[in-house]
Amino acid sequence: xxxxxxxxxxxxxxxxxxxxxxxxxxxxxxxxxxxxxxxxxxxxxxxxxxxxxxxxxxxxxxxxxxxxxxxxxxxxxxxxxxxxxxxxxxxxxxxxxxxxxxxxxxxxxxxxxxxxxxxxxxx
Numbered sequence: 001x002x003x004x005x006x007x008x009x010x011x012x013x014x015x016x017x018x019x020x021x022x023x024x025x026x027x028x029x030x031x032x033x034x035x036x037x038x039x040x041x042x043x044x045x046x047x048x049x050x051x052x053x054x055x056x057x058x059x060x061x062x063x064x065x066x067x068x069x070x071x072x073x074x075x076x077x078x079x080x081x082x083x084x085x086x087x088x089x090x091x092x093x094x095x096x097x098x099x100x101x102x103x104x105x106x107x108x109x110x111x112x113x114x115x116x117x118x119x120x121x122x123x
């Protein structure tokens with residue numbers, strides 16, 4: 001993926017800064033947040049008519065879970081597209097930093113160890 005992204009960037013002459021890429025990642029993250037339910041108390045569903053499986057109750061945990069699961073199901077392709085947009089910009093960051101996929105994997109594993117320790121210690 002990094003090589004494909006690097007070839008694309010080379011062909012376009014685009015050389016964004018890390019700050020510009022961070023801005024793009026935040027923007028795409030906002031789009032992902034919005035399309036995956038955003039304000040979970042607001043209705044983003046195509047059809048909000050009552051159904052037998054739809055739980056009732058204002059903002060209960062059961063309604064919230066049903067709602068978010070339904071939004072994710074309805075918007076699967078859009079959610080996938082926005083998450084790929086984020087990946088695209090992350091690849092650009094790593095290219096800018098001149099790191100290899102092996103370096104990224106090593107750092108990922110290091111951070112995952114930290115995350116596991118935090119979970120084990122109720123962080």
